Amino acid sequence: MxxxxxxxxxxxxxxxxxxxxxxxxxxxxxxxxxxxxxxxxxxxxxxxxxxxxxxxxxxxxxxxxxxxxxxxxxxxxxxxxxxxxxxxxxxxxxxxxxxxxxxxxxxxxxxxxxxxxxxxxxxNVFVLYVFWELTTVASFVLIAGRGDDREERRAARQALLVTTAGGLVMLLGLILLGRAAGTYRISGILADPPQGGAVSAAVVLVLIGAFAKSAQMPLHGWLPAAMVAPTPVSAYLHAAAMVKAGVYLIARLAPALAETAPWRPMVLAVGLTTMVAAAWRALRATDLKLLLAYGTISELGLLVALLGAGTRTAALAGAVMLLAHAAFKAALFLSVGILDRQTGTRDVRELSGAGRRMPVLFAASALAAASMAGIPPLVGYLGKEAYFETFLHGGSHLAGHGWLTAVLVAGSALTVAYAARFVQGAFGGRPGGPVARAERPEAG
Incomplete structure (x- = not known):
């Protein structure tokens, strides 16, 4: 290693x-x-x-x-x-x-x-924090680019301030956890979870840091702003890797700390609220990258709720969705990059007929969007089946599990809607405007 x-x-x-x-x-x-x-x-x-x-x-x-x-x-x-x-x-x-x-x-x-x-x-909590902040610094450099564009510099500063501040809050919480447990080894803390008022305070601090890194509402604004970065950067940092750091930390600590107040109410309330609100915002976006950015925030909210619930079935569902999301969202971002490069635009109001002009790209994007929407037999469908199973049949011990299921249904319906909007907006209609003048992408 x-x-x-x-x-x-x-x-x-x-x-x-x-x-x-x-x-x-x-x-x-x-x-x-x-x-x-x-x-x-x-x-x-x-x-x-x-x-x-x-x-x-x-x-x-x-x-x-x-x-x-x-x-x-x-x-x-x-x-x-x-x-x-x-x-x-x-x-x-x-x-x-x-x-x-x-x-x-x-x-x-x-x-x-x-x-x-x-x-x-x-x-080790200190080693984790060092690498946590290294991802923040790398993200800042990648979003800022060469520093020539004012919008890129502004987005990079916003991402740096939000995630760095969240990281410092998280570090304080991890130190409190380590002192209460008598060890700063993460495996040691999880093996014998500490108890007491200081642990509850630590839980709040750690979750705030994780929410900031995973763009949970109301700390989400830096992620849509970061879409000014090149598409490969968006695909990697903001769909598959950096934003997953907060989700990973929640998943790592949940088995030991989920019963500690106020862990479970915080992850369920923040995660599911983010899922629904961000999905609704994605429906209104006209820029394809912005649509995917809000879709990412929505799906991160779902992952926070699943992996933070602290039950085995929820963790398994979260693991499936974690893998599925990385696959389909990276594919969609990279598809948008090809579309933007060939046509010069990502605006759904200007795109028309790309599906006929670029059939291979359309097929790959439609497959990824279908997985995002949860269409069988794709991996996204398996994830959705798993998390509905979690809350319908395995969540009776969770307070208000009926309401949680209703929120999941609403969020899932909105996910299907913005997945359809993405496919129709990017590839539907007859070729015209920038698409009619675009060359088909080459394989190599």
């Missing part, structure tokens, strides 16, 4: 040098590192899925008792596959999409992938 982190850092630092010699092939070099992480995780999957784990530790400051503790278990295995798998695909996609500043962008994207890898493998 330490080798994987070192490989991300070393290759990221060398990519500008490689770019001067390889040109756009540098993206293939960058993609090899997360691909190696996927393969490495696959070789250890059998033991992890049987209930085992892998641990590594490196003394950082022995006199202060500070160590870099890493641990691979079932949850971190799933997250590593998402982070590394989607990361490799996005890096390969950039070979087609990115035309300037290649070496710098490749280096920062790979460094971000390394920071996310460290975050999901961390077994």
């Amino acid at each position: 330490l080798f994987l982190l070192a490989a991300h850092a070393a290759v990221a630092a060398s990519l500008p040098w490689w770019q001067r010699r390889l040109g756009r092939t540098v993206w293939v070099v960058a993609a090899l590192v997360p691909l190696a992480a996927v393969v490495w995780a696959g070789t250890r999957a059998a033991r992890v899925l049987d209930g085992g784990d892998y641990r590594e530790s490196l003394s950082w400051a022995p006199s202060l008792g500070l160590t870099v503790d890493l641990r691979l278990d079932a949850l971190s295995l799933l997250m590593l596959w998402i982070v590394a798998g989607v990361g490799a695909l996005v890096l390969l996609y950039c070979r087609y999409y990115v035309e300037r500043d290649t070496g710098r962008l490749a280096a920062v994207l790979l460094a971000f992938a390394g920071a996310m890898t460290g975050l999901v493998l961390a077994d």
Whole structure:
């Protein structure tokens, strides 16, 4: 695990040098590192899925008792596959999409992938916090771009301020948890959860930080603003990786802390409110990336509610949705990038007939949107079946589970509506305007 982190850092630092010699092939070099992480995780999957784990530790400051503790278990295995798998695909996609500043962008994207890898493998609250903030810094650099555009700089500052402030609040909560438990190892805290008033205060602080990172309402504004970033950045950071950090932290702590007040009321209220309100806002968006951004916020709200509920059935449903969301949302963002590149617009009021003009892109996008809407037999359908099973039949012990189910139904109906709006707005009608003049995308 330490080798994987070192490989991300070393290759990221060398990519500008490689770019001067390889040109756009540098993206293939960058993609090899997360691909190696996927393969490495696959070789250890059998033991992890049987209930085992892998641990590594490196003394950082022995006199202060500070160590870099890493641990691979079932949850971190799933997250590593998402982070590394989607990361490799996005890096390969950039070979087609990115035309300037290649070496710098490749280096920062790979460094971000390394920071996310460290975050999901961390077994120490301080190590987790370091990687948490490294993802924030990388996100700031990627959103700001070259710093030439005022809107990009403004969006980058907003993302930096919200997520950094949330991270500091979260750190205070994690320290309180560690002091109450007598250990700063995350696995130690979960094995023997602490009790008391300080733990309740810690729960509130940790959840605020997680809500800020996962763009939960009312801390969501930075995510739609960040859509000014290049499409590959949006696909990776804001659909598959960075925003999942808050969801991951909630999933990691929920089995031990869900019964601690006010954990469960907070995650259910904030998550389900975000799910419905953001889905409604997605229906009004005319920019395809903005529509997907609000759809992402909505689905993150669902994930927060499922993975934070603290029950086994909810956790299983959340794991399925976590994987499904990373797959279909990354695919949709990358499809929008191709559409924008070929037509010069993402506005549904200007697009017409792209489905006839670009049938392969239309088929791939429609398949991803169908998964997002929960159409059988796709993975999104399995996730929806799982979470309805959770609250209809497995949630009788949750206060107000009938209302929770009603909110889930409303949110799911809105998801189907904005998925249909995406497909119709992007690909429906007869070719005209920018679409009629657009060239079909090439395979290579």
